[in-house]
Amino acid sequence: MDLQQITDEIVLIVTQYGLDVIGALIILIVGYIISKRVPSILIRLMGKRGIDPTVSGFLGSLARFAILAITLLLVLAQFGVQTASLIAVLGAAGLAIGLALQGTLSNVAGGVMLLIFRPMKVGQYVEVAGHGGTVKSISLFTSELATPDNIQIIIPNGSVWGSAIRNFSFHPTRRMDLVVGISYDDDIDKARGIIDRLIQADERSLKEPAHVIEVIELADSSVNFTVRVWCENANYFPLKFALTKAIKQTFDKEGISIPYPQRDVHLIKED
Known part of the structure; x- marks a missing residue:
């Protein structure tokens, strides 16, 4: 193959894929910028509404990963990759992971609901899931109580949100x-x-x-x-x-x- 043929091949490749490469780069840049901006905006808006920083940070991270995943799929589609089958595989994998971690995901969901709706707050005395004590902390996975004799009780948030909560400190x-x-x-x-x-x-x-x-x-x-x-x-x-x-x-x-x-x-x- 002489120099002319090599040059022709390069020109052909650039002609065929150059616009796709440029489009993919634009999608990557725009997706990256959006993934940086949108979570910050969400966290700021949720902070103004009084939502717990733990919840706002968690939801902001979810939004960022979702935007990056969509950006990756759009880039693959730009090069002609069939994303439908890829989405199906990812969905099946997500379902399998969800079934394997359903207890953990239930606790995370319960923690998000507790931190958003605030049926109990740190410092309040409550009875929940068969236990009574002063609330010491509420995280995404567990809630910590201290009994009147100062015994630590850690309850999974799935159990907390799924049971009746008696809050003795809610009213003044x-x-x-x-x-x-x-x-x-x-x-x-x-x-x-x-x-x-x-x-x-x-x-x-x-x-x-x-x-x-x-x-x-x-x-x-x-x-x-x-x-x-x-x-x-x-x-x-x-x-x-x-x-x-x-x-x-x-x-x-x-x-x-x-x-x-x-x-x-x-x-x-x-x-």
């Missing part, structure tokens, strides 16, 4: 319930007045909603009051402890007894 106020029993021989109105006076004397009890003191049950050995008092969330246990102690001490001073289960045994002597 909370109702405290007590059951107080007195003897059948004691004065009901007097006992009720004492409880009412003690509640009003404690500044941690809220005036609105008003507290409730009513006889709820005539039990086997006592007349039971239900006592319902509203307070700030942070004052729930301090108020409950203080009010329980004050009721017992004041009842003792006022001569009102708090009965406890007991049984009288009568011995009958037979001749």
Whole structure:
């Protein structure tokens, strides 16, 4: 092959594939620029809407990889590669991987939903998936709780999102319930007045909603009051402890007894 033939071959190749190469380069450049810009825009928009940075970063990365994958397919199509079969293979591979990692993907999906909808936040006390504790962290895969005795509990997010969540810290106020029993021989109105006076004397009890003191049950050995008092969330246990102690001490001073289960045994002597 002489020089002229080589030159003709090069010209032919450039003529046939030159535009495809230029088009592919343009697609690569544009796709790369878009893959850099779009995730940043998404993260910024989600940040303005208060979405957790972990979620926004994760979704931004997904968007970037999706744009790069589409760019690669467009480049292959530019050179005449049949992308339909390639997409089918990738889809089958993705399905197989998804089935193999369905537990992990379920946890990721649960983590994204938790971080977007925020049914619980760090620092709140919740009961979820059969466990109770203060939320310490929420990641894409797991949520961490600390029990009142400071035991760490790590729960997969799939279990958290798939169960009922009882959030004791969501509302700023909370109702405290007590059951107080007195003897059948004691004065009901007097006992009720004492409880009412003690509640009003404690500044941690809220005036609105008003507290409730009513006889709820005539039990086997006592007349039971239900006592319902509203307070700030942070004052729930301090108020409950203080009010329980004050009721017992004041009842003792006022001569009102708090009965406890007991049984009288009568011995009958037979001749």
